[in-house]
Amino acid sequence: MSTLTCYACGETVEAPAPPRCPCGEPRWYETDPAVAEFEWPVDLAAGTWAFADLLPVAPPADGLATASGGTPLVRTPALDEYAGAAVSVADEGRNPTGSFKDRGTAVGIEIALAEGADAVGTVSHGNMAMSVAAHAAAAGVECTVCVPDDISAERIRNIGRYDPRILRIDGDYGRLYYDAIEAGAERGIRFINSDSPGRVAGQKTTVLEALDQHRRRTGELPDAIVLPSSSGGHASGAYKGLSDLRAAGLIDPDAEPGAADAMPRLYLVQAAACAPIAEAAARGAETVERVEPGETIAYSIANPDPPSGTRALYGARETGGTAIFVPDDAIREAKRRLATAAGLTVEASSATSLAGARRLAREGEIDADESVVCIATGSGFKESVGDPDDVRTETVTLEAFPDAL
Amino acid sequence: MSTLTCYACGETVEAPAPPRCPCGEPRWYETDPAVAEFEWPVDLAAGTWAFADLLPVAPPADGLATASGGTPLVRTPALDEYAGAAVSVADEGRNPTGSFKDRGTAVGIEIALAEGADAVGTVSHGNMAMSVAAHAAAAGVECTVCVPDDISAERIRNIGRYDPRILRIDGDYGRLYYDAIEAGAERGIRFINSDSPGRVAGQKTTVLEALDQHRRRTGELPDAIVLPSSSGGHASGAYKGLSDLRAAGLIDPDAEPGAADAMPRLYLVQAAACAPIAEAAARGAETVERVEPGETIAYSIANPDPPSGTRALYGARETGGTAIFVPDDAIREAKRRLATAAGLTVEASSATSLAGARRLAREGEIDADESVVCIATGSGFKESVGDPDDVRTETVTLEAFPDAL
CATH class of the missing domain: 3.40.50.1100 (Rossmann fold)
Structure with missing residues (x-):
């Protein structure tokens, strides 16, 4: 599995080779033809390497290299009404350094x-x-x-x-x-930048793992996946993962919407203040252009000139999805809901997934009876939150304590 | 599985009942006699609930309640020379709120x-x-x-x-x-305090899960487990888990040291400035007494009057282990090694496990050819680290960048 291809022009080279095709678009690793043999379910305890058969390099023996992935997909009924669909959250913050x-x-x-x-x-x-x-x-x-x-x-x-x-x-x-x-x-x-071919191969496993877990739980693939998007590297990996499943016969491109093995629609979400991929989607363009960035609390996804943006938008559209944006107020509210209704601490950028699902449901892109996987890309514990004076507390003496309860 | 017993006096009551026995010691849940049927390996993807057969309540259907555990045991050869034994780290910081x-x-x-x-x-x-x-x-x-x-x-x-x-x-x-x-x-x-019987039952699974993973990897149980200890609740759970494995016939109390199914020795580690359990161990006492606490960077384990301290020390000794303390300098150095040699970000309290393993190896309690599981109880991402001015950086212009590489 050492062939790099360009999704856009189809040019093929053997690795090692530059990460970018002469046509200007990024390359990715072609998955081995043996992908046709790939089967659910995998041994999830192996984390990222549970999908070794779909990766371009053999699993490591020990150390941190063995320890990524294996993150839970949490079914969160408490968020369904807010989102307008049946929500599961992939908690990618539970990786070794706190992100996908x-x-x-x-x-x-x-x-x-x-x-x-x-x-x-x-x-x-x-x-x-x-x-x-x-x-x-x-x-x-x-x-x-x-x-x-x-x-x-x-x-x-x-x-x-x-x-x-x-x-x-x-x-x-x-x-x-x-x-x-x-x-x-x-x-x-x-x-090893955000859309290096090796990185994109590894990023396939976020969606592959979430889908395996969804299938174990419900017997079906989810109807939609909502993914925060910045450089487009993660989104490219997500689309490549879905393509691998299609090649393995585990997703049926001709299935009716809602069928157990229908292609999940991949939606990309950006912050309104910096949304080059969503803006290209809105104007029906094929190519993502650089934007002038504004300020947003979702700084982890504020890339004004995403190197894999065009590929990411292509992938989302191929699945029947698209790219949208959400304003900071919605991100802030979604982050708060994730913590106070579901007990999940995510970074602001990750909360765009829930805010995005809500917007998509309100606009009729996702139906109330559909299942949606929100990818929470990173932990909230690495970013400090608000002002301690904003946290409501009461002070009581030990003597007054019982009556204060 | 609704019987609570006192390890000290043997008194038995049916739950719900107060968490503490009239004799003064804490109660825990008696494991179902069906423990004898328990078998390795479990489905690790189920996290804490992979050990449902050994727990006093049925697994929940969804939500955060399903999402604890499932943390990796990382074999870290890069730490072996420092520790003086073959180290694996259980990264408990990868729980939903960042700790065991x-x-x-x-x-x-x-x-x-x-x-x-x-x-x-x-x-x-x-x-x-x-x-x-x-x-x-x-x-x-x-x-x-x-x-x-x-x-x-x-x-x-x-x-x-x-x-x-x-x-x-x-x-x-x-x-x-x-x-x-x-x-x-x-x-x-x-x-639900630190040694509530339900909590202690759940805390069994830290060690059970780490041992299952160790066994998958090597075919053997580790020789030693090193666990940061504060209230003694986690340590009590660890000992109860080991007892369950013995009851299931998966640990042989008569095996020679070093045998694949010999009882791992449980060592408890405290910070020198606040070490009531280690001080009781040092003076050969059965009962842990309150100490006057000093300041330590390991504040998460600085309980001067541990409610389950006596039980924790009893458990450690039953396995052939004991309780020790380590100074802040050693904790700081171990924390740095975990990050810079193994890529693991743990809180200071958790680094006592590696510092403790090193001390135990130096004192001949752990041999160089033995395997030791260090339990890193919590994530370092929740505590801010040092002064940003202490981080070495260099500034270069874009033009000078290539030559600066």
Whole structure:
């Protein structure tokens, strides 16, 4: 399984090869023809590697590399009325560094090691930076993390836990995404960015695992999947995973909507203030264009120029889904509901999935009797929340305590 | 499975009953005689409920209650030289609210619901407070969390995520542990504290799950388990779990040390500044006495008067283990190693397990060729780390970037 293809122009090359096709679109790993033999259910305890037969590299023996995935899909009836459908939440915050990124990093670093790399890097100041730094530390390879010069103190501390080399970039951070891959390749540093083919292969497993769990529980695939989207790498992986299931005969492209093995519709959600993929969807365009970003609490998904945006939109449409955006107020409310009605602590970006499901149900895209999987991409424990003075408390003496109960 | 017994005096009562025996020691649930039928391996994807046959209540249908446990045991060769043995880390931070507490809370609240409770409470300002508040929110029952009046802003924010009623107690917080259970019972509020029998039953599953995974990987049980200990509730559960395995014939009490099914030695670790259980162990006492607490970075395990301390020490000794303490410097260093050598972010309290393993190996209690399971009880993402100015960074321009790599 070492062939890279371009979904857009069909060009095929053997790995290792640059992550981007000469046509400008990103490449991904072609799944082995043996995908036709793939069967449900898998051994979920193996996490990301439960889907090794669909991945381009063999499972590692030990260490953090073995420990991503295996996250629960939680059926949350308490959120159904709010969302307007039967909600399950995939809690990706329960990965080793608190986000879905660990699945892609695990696969990306295994490929890099298999190809002889002894140094890796990434262009990120959030979840991906932490994930690559942690996995590199555990694999015993050097790691360079490139962050914008004005990075927040909270983020520096979170990345610093794993002691990578941290380069603050004074200049156009967006351009660095491409520059770093090239400059790194010349200097023996393998950059594992958000849509690197190895990462996208690993990110397939978010949806594959959630669907396996949904099927165990109900005997059916969900009707819809709602995924927060930024660079489009995770969304590309989700679509590739669904394609693999179709190739394995586990999704029937000709099934009636609602059938147990019908294709789930993949919906991508962005924050209104920075929604290049959703804006392209709204204007019926095939190509995602750069936007001027505004401020949003969902900063983890605020990429104004998503490198895999066009591919992500293509994938969502192929499944019968699309891309939408939700405003910060809706994100804030969805985050609060996830915590206070379902006990789930997610980062603001992840709450866009529930806010998005609600919008889709209100607009008739999702029916009340349909099942929807909301992917909560990252843990809320890594971002500090509000003002402690906003938390309601009462003070009582020990003596007055019983009567205060 | 509704019989409560006292390990110390043997008294038996039918549940529901007070959590404490008239002799003063805590009660726990007697495991069904059907434990003799229990077999490895279980379906690990079911998390805490994979061990339903050994628990006093039936598994819930959905929601957060289904989502605890299922955490990975990570074999970490990179830590072997430091620890002086073959280390595996059970990453309990990957529970829904970031700590092992969720296992005990899930079981405790299911019991409360089965017995008709519609309001719960807890005495905690840390992991347990978050866990009970989250599970109560998801179960749709009222929740009262009792915290000390001088609680930190960070902790208030973390508990406040789930919007429980928060009572700040102005007075002796230690006494409240017992007062609250009584006052709550009179007012229809079920307090699920650190050594409530339901919680202790749920806490059995930390060790049961880790041992199942160890056995899958190596065909053997580990030689030793190292567990951070505070109230003694988790340690009591660990010992009860080992007892259940012995009753099921899966641990052979007469096996030679090192045999595949020999009893793992359970070691409890405390912070030097607050080590009542370790001090009792050191003086050969049977009873754990209150100590004057000092300051420690391992605040999650700094209970100066552990309600299940005596039982915890009894359990550790029964397995051939004991209780020890480690200083803050060693905890800090172990925490750093877990992150920078293994990519695991744990709270300071959890790092005592690795620091403890190292001390035990240096003192000849654990041999270099032995396998040791370190239980990392909680996630490091909930506690802020150090000063951002301590993180080494370099600033470069986009133009200078390639040469800076």
